Each structure stands twice: as structure tokens, then as C-alpha cells.
Amino acid sequence: xxxxxxxxxxxxxxxxxxxxxxxxxxxxxxxxxxxxxxxxxxxxxxxxxxxxxxxxxxxxxxxxxxxxxxxxxxxxxxxxxxxxxxxxxxxxxxxxxxxxxxxxxxxxxxxxxxxxxxxxxxxxxxxxxxxxxxxxxxxxxxxxxxxxxxxxxxxxxxxxxxxxxxxxxxxxxxxxxxxxxxxxxxxxxxxxxxxxxxxxxxxxxxxxxxxxxxxxxxxxxxxxxxxxxxxxxxxxxxxxxxxxxxxxxxxxxxxxxxxxxxxxxxxxxxxxxxxxxxxxxxxxxxxxxxxxxxxxxxxxxxxxxxx
Numbered sequence: 001x002x003x004x005x006x007x008x009x010x011x012x013x014x015x016x017x018x019x020x021x022x023x024x025x026x027x028x029x030x031x032x033x034x035x036x037x038x039x040x041x042x043x044x045x046x047x048x049x050x051x052x053x054x055x056x057x058x059x060x061x062x063x064x065x066x067x068x069x070x071x072x073x074x075x076x077x078x079x080x081x082x083x084x085x086x087x088x089x090x091x092x093x094x095x096x097x098x099x100x101x102x103x104x105x106x107x108x109x110x111x112x113x114x115x116x117x118x119x120x121x122x123x124x125x126x127x128x129x130x131x132x133x134x135x136x137x138x139x140x141x142x143x144x145x146x147x148x149x150x151x152x153x154x155x156x157x158x159x160x161x162x163x164x165x166x167x168x169x170x171x172x173x174x175x176x177x178x179x180x181x182x183x184x185x186x187x188x189x190x191x192x193x194x195x196x197x198x199x200x201x202x203x204x205x206x207x208x209x210x211x212x213x214x215x216x217x218x219x220x221x222x223x224x225x226x227x228x229x230x231x232x233x234x235x236x237x238x239x240x241x242x243x244x245x246x247x248x249x250x251x252x253x254x255x256x257x258x259x260x261x262x263x264x265x266x267x268x269x270x271x272x273x274x275x276x277x278x279x280x281x282x283x284x285x286x287x288x289x290x291x292x293x294x295x296x297x298x299x300x301x302x303x304x305x306x307x
Contacts, residue, residue, distance in 0.1 A: 003203065004255045006194040010055040014047050014188050017175030021166050024272050025052065025140075027251035029200075030207045033163025033244065034119050034139040036104075036276065041144060043168040049100040049140040050188060056200055057193035058097035059134065065107035071114035075124035076131075089126065094118050097134050097197055101141040109152050115139070116161050136200050156235060156279065163244045164269070165276035203254070210250040211260040215305035220245055220266065226298045227278055233294070235279035245273045263304045271295055 004026065011022050025048065028035050037045040046062070053060035063069065076092035093099065094115070101115060118124050119139050123132045141162065143154070159165070171179060195203070220242055228236030237245075249265040256265070274295055284294060 002257055003195055003199070004257075007055045010191045010194055011048070011051045013191055014051050014182075015044055016178045017171050018044070018048075018168060021048070021168055023252070023255060024164060024166055024248075024269065027248050027255055027269065028164045029056070029136075029138055030204055030251035030254055031163060031244075031247035032136070032204055032208075033247060034141070034161065036159070036162040036165040037140065037142045037168065038145050038165055038276075039142075039168045043170065045142045045168055046100065046102060047188065048168070049098065049142075051191055052140070053098040054188070054191040055194055056098070057196040058136070058138075058200070059197075060098045060100070061093050061096040062100040062102060063093045064102045065104050065111070067106065067108060069107045069111050071111050072126075074111065074114050075118060076126050078127050087127075089129075091131075092124070094124065094133060094137075095131075097136055098138045098140065101139060103144060104141040105143045105152055105154060107152065112152065112154065112158065115141075116158050119161055134197075136197060136204065156277075159276050160238055160240055162276065164248060164272040166272055206259075207247075207250050207254045210253055210258075212246070212250070213261070213305075213307040215307050216261055216263065216266070217246075219263065219302070219305045222302050223266075223270070223298060226302060227274065227295075230281055232281060232284065232298070233278045234281045235277075237274055237277055241274065241277045245269065248273050262307065267299060270299060 007026060008019070008022055012019070015022060025035055029052070037048070039045060049062070050060065052058075063073070072092065074092045074094050076090055076095070078087040078089050081088045104112060104115070118133065122135075122137060123130050125131075224237045224242045224245075227233055245266065248269040250261055252269055253261050253265045271292055275291055278291060278295070280289065280291060280294070
């Protein structure tokens with residue numbers, strides 16, 4: 001059994017019937033990306049993040065985002081020490097390996113921007129002093145798209161910083177029964193670390209060095225360019241999105257036990273990578289189409305390369 005199989009086995013102790021969500025989250029982590037979980041409360045988003053931190057052997061911190069959370073709560077601040085007459089740095093919540101930003105849409109745009117800057121840079125600057133974050137560094141943010149009261153919706157430019165966007169969804173019947181039979185607060189303590197931060201860094205490097213045929217680079221570009229046609233979307237896939245598509249596909253290939261990429265890997269991650277990045281054109285909205293339907297249509301239109 002591979003290391004990835006061991007990780008998935010541990011997480012399945014508390015997350016029932018969501019194998020694809022677990023696999024996509026792991027693929028994004030291996031691709032050095034950040035994950036946005038959009039769903040209603042109570043379907044296991046926080047549990048998923050805690051389970052991953054334990055299975056991967058990572059330091060973990062969680063912050064419940066509210067309107068009064070400040071950027072300094074995230075990146076830290078300097079406090080004056082009267083006894084020494086000097087300023088002492090107090091680090092914020094992001095100085096960890098896996099940071100859970102719970103309900104990111106419930107805090108101010110200024111705090112959201114501070115977190116997204118840290119996600120992009122991998123470091124934080126306070127009073128002119130720049131400090132590197134821990135490595136690896138992963139952000140899992142949750143967002144309830146159905147509640148608008150007291151929320152600050154993330155703009156498209158900030159959504160693009162998340163490598164993938166996933167939805168947990170309701171469990172199926174058998175999974176719901178298993179949830180009722182178990183006690184996640186106790187079961188999560190049974191999760192053992194099957195890797196460490198150092199081992200995860202080595203796995204991420206292996207993913208980065210995965211072999212990609214030239215034809216697959218052309219394929220990703222062709223798919224990206226198709227999304228930029230106004231007949232489909234008013235906002236198509238950005239170059240950053242194309243890079244994310246390649247990286248997550250490589251992460252999935254690694255999970256499958258391969259050291260090379262195939263078109264199927266790209267197909268499997270296409271919706272989670274693109275779903276939050278593209279915006280429907282007014283023509284398609286009027287026709288009653290949804291994003292996933294059009295993305296699948298694009299997949300069917302572009303010829304699959306032979307590799």
C-alpha cells in the first residue's frame with residue numbers, strides 16, 4: 001500500500017462516503033496548493049481539515065473568521081515590552097503548516113486580502129520585517145455560499161488564488177448511518193500520522209518532477225483557450241488557472257501511483273480546478289446553463305491527444 005493510500009485510509013475514519021473529495025484535497029496538497037470548501041454548515045468541512053493535519057503529521061491551527069478579526073491576528077504584531085523597553089514580535093495564526101480559515105467570507109476584505117497575500121507569498125511582513133512561514137504551508141478555507149447575512153463575498157481575483165474549490169455535499173444513506181453510529185470527536189483521535197512535514201515535502205517534489213508529454217501541454221492550453229470564448233464564459237481560465245490544472249493533475253497522477261501524466265488525470269480535476277474561476281456569459285445564463293455543464297461540453301469538444 002502506498003503512502004497516499006495510507007493517508008486516505010486514515011482520513012476515511014472520520015469522513016464517510018467522500019472519497020473523491022479526499023482524493024482531490026490530497027492532490028491539491030501534493031501540488032502545493034490551497035483549498036476552498038464551499039458548502040452548507042455541518043457536512044464535515046472542519047473535520048476534513050483536522051483529519052488531514054493529523055494524517056499528514058502537520059502543525060495545525062484554526063481561526064473562526066468574524067467581522068472583528070484583524071490582519072494582525074493572522075500575520076502577527078509587535079508589542080511593546082515595558083520591562084525591556086523593546087518591541088517583541090507576537091506571531092499570528094498563519095505560522096503553522098496547515099491553517100484552517102473557517103468561514104472566510106465572514107471577515108473583512110482587509111483581513112481576507114492579508115490571508116490571500118500570505119498564501120501567495122509564503123511569507124508575512126510586519127513593520128518592515130519579513131518572516132517566512134513554515135514549509136509546507138497549506139490553507140483550507142471554508143465558505144458558506146448560501147448565507148449572505150454578514151458576509152463579504154470573495155471577488156474573482158481572490159478566488160483564483162485557491163487551487164481547487166470543492167463541495168462536500170450531503171452523505172449518501174449508508175454514510176449517513178455510519179456518521180450516526182460513530183462519534184467524530186472521539187474517532188478523530190484514532191487518526192495516526194502516516195507521514196511528516198519532511199516526507200510531504202519530498203512527495204511534493206516528486207509531484208513537481210512528474211513527466212508530462214509535450215502533447216499534454218498543448219491540450220491544457222487548448223482547453224484553457226476554449227473557456228475564453230465569449231459564447232461560453234464572460235470570464236475564462238487565467239494562466240494561473242492553467243498552471244493549477246497542470247499541477248493538480250500531476251498530484252492526482254502521483255496518488256494513482258504513476259510518475260507520468262495522462263489525459264484522464266486532467267479530465268478528473270477539470271471541474272474542481274475551473275469551477276470557481278470561470279463565470280457564465282449572459283447568453284448562457286439566459287439559456288439556463290450551469291458552469292459544470294459547459295465545462296464538460298468543452299472537454300467533449302477538444303480532441304484528446306495520444307500520448
